[in-house]
Amino acid sequence: MFLNRGRENAVSAVAGILALCSLFLPFLLLRPSRISSGAPVMWWRIVPPTVLVGGAAVFFFFLFLPFIVRRGPRPAVIQGLLGNILGFLVFFAGGTAAARLAAEAGEFARVSLAGGSWLMLLAAYILIVSAIKNLPAQKSVSAPKHPPAGESLPAGESLPARESLPARESMPARRIWTLSFAGGALAGITVLALAGQLDNLSLLREFYGRQDRFWGELWNHLGLAGGAVGAAVILGVPLGMLAFRVKPLRKIILPTVNLVQTIPSLALFGLLIAPLALLSREIPFLRQLGVQGIGWAPAVLALTVYALLPITRNTYEGLGLIDPSLREAGRGTGFGAVQLLIHVELPLALPVILAGVRISFVQAIGNTTVAALIGAGGFGVFVFQGFGQAVPDLILLGALPVIVLAVTADRLLGFLIGLIVPRGLRLGEEAA
Amino acid sequence: MIRMEGVSKRYGDVQAVRDISFRVDKGEVCVLIGPSGCGKSTTLKLINRLLSADSGEIFVADRNIKEFRPELLRRNIGYVIQSIGLFPHMTVAENIAVVPRLLSWEKERITRRVDELLELVGLDKQQYRSKYPAELSGGEAQRIGVARALAADPPLLLMDEPFGAVDPLTREALQQEFIKIQRELKKTVVFVTHDLDEAIRLADRIILMRSGEIVQSDSPERILSRPRNRFVRDFVGTDRVLKRLSRIPVDRYMLAARRITLRAGGKSTEHRPGRGRNFFWVTGEDGRLLGWVDTRSLDGRHPVESVMTRIDPKTDALSRGATLREALSRILSRNVRTIAVVDADGRLVGEIGLSRIEKATGEVK
Numbered sequence: 001m002f003l004n005r006g007r008e009n010a011v012s013a014v015a016g017i018l019a020l021c022s023l024f025l026p027f028l029l030l031r032p033s034r035i036s037s038g039a040p041v042m043w044w045r046i047v048p049p050t051v052l053v054g055g056a057a058v059f060f061f062f063l064f065l066p067f068i069v070r071r072g073p074r075p076a077v078i079q080g081l082l083g084n085i086l087g088f089l090v091f092f093a094g095g096t097a098a099a100r101l102a103a104e105a106g107e108f109a110r111v112s113l114a115g116g117s118w119l120m121l122l123a124a125y126i127l128i129v130s131a132i133k134n135l136p137a138q139k140s141v142s143a144p145k146h147p148p149a150g151e152s153l154p155a156g157e158s159l160p161a162r163e164s165l166p167a168r169e170s171m172p173a174r175r176i177w178t179l180s181f182a183g184g185a186l187a188g189i190t191v192l193a194l195a196g197q198l199d200n201l202s203l204l205r206e207f208y209g210r211q212d213r214f215w216g217e218l219w220n221h222l223g224l225a226g227g228a229v230g231a232a233v234i235l236g237v238p239l240g241m242l243a244f245r246v247k248p249l250r251k252i253i254l255p256t257v258n259l260v261q262t263i264p265s266l267a268l269f270g271l272l273i274a275p276l277a278l279l280s281r282e283i284p285f286l287r288q289l290g291v292q293g294i295g296w297a298p299a300v301l302a303l304t305v306y307a308l309l310p311i312t313r314n315t316y317e318g319l320g321l322i323d324p325s326l327r328e329a330g331r332g333t334g335f336g337a338v339q340l341l342i343h344v345e346l347p348l349a350l351p352v353i354l355a356g357v358r359i360s361f362v363q364a365i366g367n368t369t370v371a372a373l374i375g376a377g378g379f380g381v382f383v384f385q386g387f388g389q390a391v392p393d394l395i396l397l398g399a400l401p402v403i404v405l406a407v408t409a410d411r412l413l414g415f416l417i418g419l420i421v422p423r424g425l426r427l428g429e430e431a432a
Numbered sequence: 433m434i435r436m437e438g439v440s441k442r443y444g445d446v447q448a449v450r451d452i453s454f455r456v457d458k459g460e461v462c463v464l465i466g467p468s469g470c471g472k473s474t475t476l477k478l479i480n481r482l483l484s485a486d487s488g489e490i491f492v493a494d495r496n497i498k499e500f501r502p503e504l505l506r507r508n509i510g511y512v513i514q515s516i517g518l519f520p521h522m523t524v525a526e527n528i529a530v531v532p533r534l535l536s537w538e539k540e541r542i543t544r545r546v547d548e549l550l551e552l553v554g555l556d557k558q559q560y561r562s563k564y565p566a567e568l569s570g571g572e573a574q575r576i577g578v579a580r581a582l583a584a585d586p587p588l589l590l591m592d593e594p595f596g597a598v599d600p601l602t603r604e605a606l607q608q609e610f611i612k613i614q615r616e617l618k619k620t621v622v623f624v625t626h627d628l629d630e631a632i633r634l635a636d637r638i639i640l641m642r643s644g645e646i647v648q649s650d651s652p653e654r655i656l657s658r659p660r661n662r663f664v665r666d667f668v669g670t671d672r673v674l675k676r677l678s679r680i681p682v683d684r685y686m687l688a689a690r691r692i693t694l695r696a697g698g699k700s701t702e703h704r705p706g707r708g709r710n711f712f713w714v715t716g717e718d719g720r721l722l723g724w725v726d727t728r729s730l731d732g733r734h735p736v737e738s739v740m741t742r743i744d745p746k747t748d749a750l751s752r753g754a755t756l757r758e759a760l761s762r763i764l765s766r767n768v769r770t771i772a773v774v775d776a777d778g779r780l781v782g783e784i785g786l787s788r789i790e791k792a793t794g795e796v797k
Contacts, residue, residue, distance in 0.1 A: 329517025
């Protein structure tokens with residue numbers, strides 16, 4: 001009856017095993033001070049063993065319910081709910097325990113999540129992703145229509161066909177499930193953090209220690225990545241058009257932007273120090289602008305060069321994908337070269353170009369982390385400080401926001417592109 | 433309107449067009465035809481300077497086309513291509529308005545013109561204005577393509593296999609539409625096709641090309657009846673008589689139909705059975721064709737309705753605009769000797785039989 005249950009059950013099994021294993025790894029890490037090495041804290045020291053065993057029993061009961069009964073709640077829904085509850089509980093228990101341990105161990109003690117917690121969170125993540133992915137396939141199962149009693153159709157023949165029927169009426173319901181699965185745990189954790197429940201976790205202690213700096217580096221990070229992508233759009237789109245239009249230039253432009261990508265970012269930053277320092281010394285205007293061998297100038301320059309490839313290549317490809325007959329029709333009806341570009345070619349290539357911008361931006365957010373090494377700022381500052389001081393939680397304070405930023409930017413741009421792309425083109429895609 | 437003098441064009445080693453000269457008069461439909469690679473499309477594109485000639489001169493309205501900037505020249509020449517080339521990101525209205533916008537017409541004038549053109553090509557303006565090309569059928573898209581070409585009312589229209597990409601039924605409808613529009617607008621048209629039936633149907637003059645040269649340039653009738661050489665004869669094929677029939681409209685040879693009109697109340701026949709006549713057409717009071725009736729059944733005792741055979745004018749009668757070729761094929765396929773001709777509203781206007789078609793083939797030889 002449930003076509004996807006096999007796969008979902010496998011996911012449930014993997015997540016269950018991970019969750020089970022995580023119980024035998026340390027839950028928390030307790031350090032007397034910020035930089036001293038820590039002592040692992042096992043789960044049963046925090047959670048009473050009876051609660052632990054009871055909770056695990058309930059968890060596994062629901063997780064494997066679809067194994068046992070062939071009917072009942074949809075596996076995806078169970079997975080989504082369990083994943084969210086699991087994720088929330090890890091943070092809730094972690095926060096509570098951290099408060100207690102910190103009170104016992106003194107002012108300088110640090111408590112952070114350890115291997116067991118991370119593994120448990122991984123299990124929760126797997127469950128949530130599987131739930132979101134498998135919801136669509138379950139749509140029509142929510143409203144099964146059984147054949148009239150008189151007809152005796154072999155189940156194997158009739159049911160798969162019905163499952164592939166689109167069930168439009170359940171689309172809004174699906175959206176709500178997806179949103180609550182994706183956002184439920186996040187919202188819960190945010191509420192915990194705002195309520196101060198997590199304040200004693202080391203990560204947040206690091207955060208509270210440098211709150212102003214954190215928000216400053218957020219803007220730095222976005223400014224560097226955004227500025228670089230902006231410059232790359234201004235440069236890359238014309239370069240792509242040039243590569244498309246002028247054959248001899250194509251053989252120079254495309255390999256060059258390709259080659260640049262292969263240079264390690266650290267090396268590129270380093271390479272730029274000397275020439276920029278020279279420029280800054282020779283040209284007072286640039287010096288006044290703040291151009292130096294280190295700082296934002298080489299960072300934006302290098303990031304721009306990295307961001308060029310997806311934009312240039314996608315502009316080139318996007319223009320190449322345009323049906324030649326449209327170009328002929330445009331020229332034949334009396335468009336000049338520039339008018340053709342503005343009214344026909346660019347709008348038609350727009351979806352592909354914007355996809356390139358999206359890739360560039362996500363990439364740039366990651367690359368910007370390294371820019372901290374040459375004094376440009378951004379979340380990399382925390383990462384490298386953390387390395388330097390051997391404080392893992394400080395590294396996390398830099399790394400986690402970068403991940404969040406990249407994912408958010410990706411989703412946001414995807415959404416915006418959906419709004420910008422001309423309606424006629426979206427219709428064409430649906431038809432194709 | 434168009435004059436070509438000794439025009440040649442080559443692509444690399446291939447001589448696409450070799451020293452051709454011809455002229456197209458104002459209001460004339462000139463069809464360029466020939467096997468693929470004969471240079472017909474190239475010739476067309478030389479006229480609006482999508483390609484430029486290597487040698488020779490081309491005049492449009494007595495001015496050498498080199499005097500114009502290509503874009504300005506093209507805005508005054510309508511252009512329709514096989515793949516239609518509607519811009520997928522623009523609505524139907526925006527597609528039609530492309531040239532008027534390039535010519536910076538005022539907004540209201542453009543809106544008015546778009547509506548006019550939609551009406552002209554037989555599409556409902558309310559319904560189609562804001563549709564996108566992806567929402568159109570092939571035939572509809574092709575109509576919009578023609579509307580776009582006509583938008584700025586250019587005196588000259590270039591059409592490059594415009595009906596090549598649609599199914600045969602739609603193609604026939606589009607051809608009829610084209611004939612109707614052309615009768616109304618009297619544009620000068622250069623039309624490229626590889627479909628001889630289409631050429632014979634639409635052309636005032638056919639220019640048959642081979643390997644970049646003109647083989648014969650003549651009226652369709654003369655191409656069919658006096659092929660200049662073996663190539664033309666082969667190209668025209670063995671069914672020349674049939675092809676000629678497709679040049680002759682049915683109303684030129686149809687005869688008045690003898691009919692019985694049904695009056696309200698159900699009685700009343702007007703015509704007495706005549707000599708040599710074994711059936712009558714039956715029409716309603718409004719003249720609409722309802723069916724036919726055998727004279728032997730008209731014994732005066734039974735009402736006509738009860739003895740007549742009902743037919744559907746849409747499938748069992750010919751439209752007034754049909755050709756003798758269609759009449760013949762309809763007669764043969766229905767296995768009858770005579771077929772009724774009706775107007776657009778289904779009113780009986782005449783009839784045509786095998787003997788009349790025979791007479792026509794005799795006359796046009």
